[in-house]
Amino acid sequence: MKVLITGGSRGIGAACVRAFCNRGDRVAFIYRSREDAAEALTKQTGADAFRADLSDPTDATRAVEEAIATLGGIDVLVNNAGVAQIKLFTDLSDAEWRTMIDTNLSSAFYTARAAAKVMIAQHSGKIVNVGSMWGKTGASCEVHYSAAKAGLRGLTMALAKELGPSGITVNCVEPGVIDTEMNAALDEATRAELCDQTPLCRIGSPDEVASAISFLASDAASFITGQILGVDGGFAI
Helix, strand or coil, rough: CCCEEEEECCHHHHHHHHHHHCCCCCEEEEECCCCCHHHHHHHHHHHHEEEECCCCCHHHHHHHHHHHHCCCCCCCEEEECCCCCCCCCCHHHHHHHHHHHHHHHHHHHHHHHHHHHHHHHHHCCCEEEEECCCCHCCCCCCCCHHHHHHHHHHHHHHHHHHHHHEEEEEEEEEEEEEEEEHHCCCCCCCHHHHHHHCCCCCCCCCHHHHHHHHHHCHHHHHHCCCCEEEECCCCCC
């Protein structure tokens, strides 16, 4: 299959690049700023890398179209690009709100819109959005992040209904606390508390999330659409 992954240079995105490459797929990924990590991943996997600011609709469309041209088509789109920030709701600036919504939610709309044109024409395709358990439960001091990830839930279910007649499945995975750079700043006490709140009593790995995404993008999940799959160790039960 021909697979495009956004936010692919590190963390869950990089794990997805490796997972799809390991199963023999033709893979491209989009990254924003970590050129060193992107180059290293390209050398390791053979995947093609494209740089873009996906919060900008023009740049997002350009990157997706270039990636599709290089891949020779597209069968799978993984919308993983995102940022996080911990800040009191009352201290959030308008710019911080817009950046969060544009990067975590609008980018998925832009990339899905560009990829769907090809998928609809071929009457097949799979879109997997990467949300967060905070999109289900909400997180104090992460109002803008939680709102954006909750938006991905609605986007997933609406797109599943609209694109289903064209043979396209749309699903969403919601990771819990995962061992990525995004969570690297957490102190040991906070990490221990989060582990205690997780029924499986540990933090997850990017590879575990990538495995769930790989499944939803496989033929084994051909009759699954509009679903939200928690990969959170039971945290959001």
